[in-house]
Amino acid sequence: MSILVTSPCPESTVEELGIKNWPIxxxxxxxxxxxxxxxETCLLxxxxxxxxxxxxxxxxxxxxxxxxxxxxxxxxxxxxxxVRKHYRFGD
Numbered sequence: 001m002s003i004l005v006t007s008p009c010p011e012s013t014v015e016e017l018g019i020k021n022w023p024i025x026x027x028x029x030x031x032x033x034x035x036x037x038x039x040e041t042c043l044l045x046x047x048x049x050x051x052x053x054x055x056x057x058x059x060x061x062x063x064x065x066x067x068x069x070x071x072x073x074x075x076x077x078x079x080x081x082x083v084r085k086h087y088r089f090g091d
Contacts, residue, residue: 001053001056001070001072001073002053002056002070003051003053003059003067003068003069003070003073004067004068005059005061005065005066005067005068006065006066006067007061007064007065007066008064008065009043009064009065009066013066014043017041017088019043019086019088020086022043022086022087022088023086023087023088024045024084024085024086024087025042025083025084025085025087026082026083026084026085027047027079027082027083028079028082029079029080029081029082030077030079031076031077031078031079032076032077033074033075033076033077034074034075034076034077035073035074035075036069036070036071036072036073036074036075037071037072038071038089038090039068039069039070039071039089039090039091040068040069040087040088040089041066041067041068041069041087041088042066042067042069042085042086042087042088043064043065043066043067043085043086043087044061044062044063044064044065044067044083044084044085045063045084045085045086046063046081046082046083046084046085047062047063047079047080047081047082047083047084047085048060048061048062048063048079048080048081048083049061049062049077049078049079049080049083050077050078050080051069051075051076051077051078052075052076052078053073053074053075054073054074054075054076056075062081
């Protein structure tokens with residue numbers, strides 16, 4: 001299972017997917033384990049994060065990056081700088 005990162009996310013993709021209409025999630029600097037029941041697509045507006053998939057290599061991303069997490073992935077989130085992101089679950 002791999003995390004896909006588009007860095008930086010082109011404005012054309014933001015408009016095409018309607019990202020600015022998606023909900024916003026925020027999180028202070030912290031660490032936590034997470035499991036994805038559905039695919040998640042998100043655009044980081046602020047922050048810096050390293051996500052380490054179970055049995056995989058750490059993936060670092062930050063503001064301006066479009067990130068896709070696969071359904072069924074278990075991982076560890078390490079939030080280095082407070083995060084603010086648009087997100088959508090499912091396809």
